[in-house]
Amino acid sequence: MEKHSTEANPSANWAQIIFFRIYKDDIEGTRPAIKLFNNTRQRCPVRVALVAADSNGNPVLLSEGDLRTLELIDYITNAPLSSTLDWQVSTERGEYTWDESMIPTVVESTDGIATGVTPLSDANREKRQGAQMVTLYVSTSALSRKQVAVRIPLPSTTAHVSTNHIGVVDPDGFGDGQGRFNSSVMIEPAAFPSLDxxxxxxxxxxxxxxxxxxxxxxxxxxxxxxxxxxxxxxxxxxxxxxxxxxxxxxxxxxxxxxxxxxxxxxxxxxxxxxxxxxxxxxxxxxxxxxxxxxxxxxxxxxxxxxxxxxxxxxxxxxxxxxxxxxxxxxxxxxxxxxxxxxxxxxxxxxxxxxxxxxxxxxxxxxxxxxxxxxxx
Structure with a gap:
């Protein structure tokens, strides 16, 4: 049986993603809704974890340049989040505080979101060790919620690996074994309430x-x-x-x-x-x-x-x-x-x-x- 190294090689070329997950604050969490004031200044963190591999399945450490190509997308339309005027994505936290306890409660929906989590097997837990973590920050002026996924372009191709394959059952971030993944977060914008x-x-x-x-x-x-x-x-x-x-x-x-x-x-x-x-x-x-x-x-x-x-x-x-x-x-x-x-x-x-x-x-x-x- 062919064995794959679990230690990432920083110098090898990567050809595939074997673990890919977008999440709120817990990679194995079950609550993907994120509340955010829609004032365009406050930014909420959206976290991404992934493991790349070469064509033989050996883990590969992505470069900073590769990680910068990660892109948040609309889960349904596949459009980049930053391509619209009312959503912005940054790699910087920004100067304003994000505190969900200050944001009015909104009606959360988990339609189309896998909120359950299957306990990882020892083998998958080992594979996930060394996953690279990236935090992106989202701001908005939108009035309605948006389900958000993430994608990364495959090297030397026009294809992407993404987490918005709706029909894929993917409770743990390892997808279907064919490079298709399914995870997302729901960002719920809220206006600051009118005060007396x-x-x-x-x-x-x-x-x-x-x-x-x-x-x-x-x-x-x-x-x-x-x-x-x-x-x-x-x-x-x-x-x-x-x-x-x-x-x-x-x-x-x-x-x-x-x-x-x-x-x-x-x-x-x-x-x-x-x-x-x-x-x-x-x-x-x-x-x-x-x-x-x-x-x-x-x-x-x-x-x-x-x-x-x-x-x-x-x-x-x-x-x-x-x-x-x-x-x-x-x-x-x-x-x-x-x-x-x-x-x-x-x-x-x-x-x-x-x-x-x-x-x-x-x-x-x-x-x-x-x-x-x-x-x-």
Missing amino acids: IANYGVFDSQGNLLPQPVGNTDYFYRAVEHHIHISYNGRMLPLKSVSGSNSSIVGFSVHRTDRPFDLMKWGMTYYGQPGQAQPEHFPLAPLAKLRLTSGSEFTPGTMFNNCIGQIVGKSTTRVVVGLIAGNLEGKFLNSSNGEIPDRIGASMYLLDDYGNYHDLTLSFGSSADKLRITIT
């Missing part, structure tokens, strides 16, 4: 953000901080960034002057990135200075440093929006000393650690020392 405004902050009875006094009160102006967070399923989500745009990091702010008989005559905001102690884009053009009716001028940076000097409530799970308000009448000017109009509303986009944007609008409440947020 109460999930984004703490509010007073009038719906204004609850202010947190900070710094000293030795001047005609004072500072307060407002903490904006994302509370979901009892957890404060870690945040990646905040911006005035959902396509790049740009600044945002609001400023306002009130009537002479109001207690606080003006207010202007600053903010910091999650976890950062210093404000960003402050002041935001065209605002450059405050001129009091007495003629005295003050820059926002000077007032911030005099009053507080840093963001007190910084945290990676919140965005701090500060407000400096004063009780002496004045006007906001640009760098050319021209008076600028009030900016009473601004878009702000919170990006969580899982790749989801949360679109909010920051605005003033009934006076220059009160802030509100609304869901856009």
Whole structure:
């Protein structure tokens, strides 16, 4: 009887695949569904294990170049996953966290998927030893699930070895012995659920953000901080960034002057990135200075440093929006000393650690020392 070596030869030419399996997190697992936020940023891992062999069945170690030719495909249509606009495949994990416990439960289906596992014989277990493992990462904007298989081109041919042979009974990854395999995973995209405004902050009875006094009160102006967070399923989500745009990091702010008989005559905001102690884009053009009716001028940076000097409530799970308000009448000017109009509303986009944007609008409440947020 012919014997085959179980040790892979890194220098030999390979001609066939003798073990081929795509799976979630356990090569012998029975739950192939993978949940993923469909925000195009989060990436879920899809794992592939395979053993190549030469024409005599002796294991061969594939090169890095060979492994790079592995391709995820649609289980049904055979089309490469990356050939569509709403699915992307990468070899990199990406910067966003993949945590299935954060993703809404979807109706899982195992139609067409072999979810059972047959215990490996000693001979097959020995053959599988030394299998090469590759992890690919999938992101999507799709609204519907997709069953995913994997393929690799045979050397010097146009043919592929794939794991989407529907009629093949393949519970262990060794296929039918003729180079045909059958395994897949079902990727279930999910949108981040809509949240109530109460999930984004703490509010007073009038719906204004609850202010947190900070710094000293030795001047005609004072500072307060407002903490904006994302509370979901009892957890404060870690945040990646905040911006005035959902396509790049740009600044945002609001400023306002009130009537002479109001207690606080003006207010202007600053903010910091999650976890950062210093404000960003402050002041935001065209605002450059405050001129009091007495003629005295003050820059926002000077007032911030005099009053507080840093963001007190910084945290990676919140965005701090500060407000400096004063009780002496004045006007906001640009760098050319021209008076600028009030900016009473601004878009702000919170990006969580899982790749989801949360679109909010920051605005003033009934006076220059009160802030509100609304869901856009």
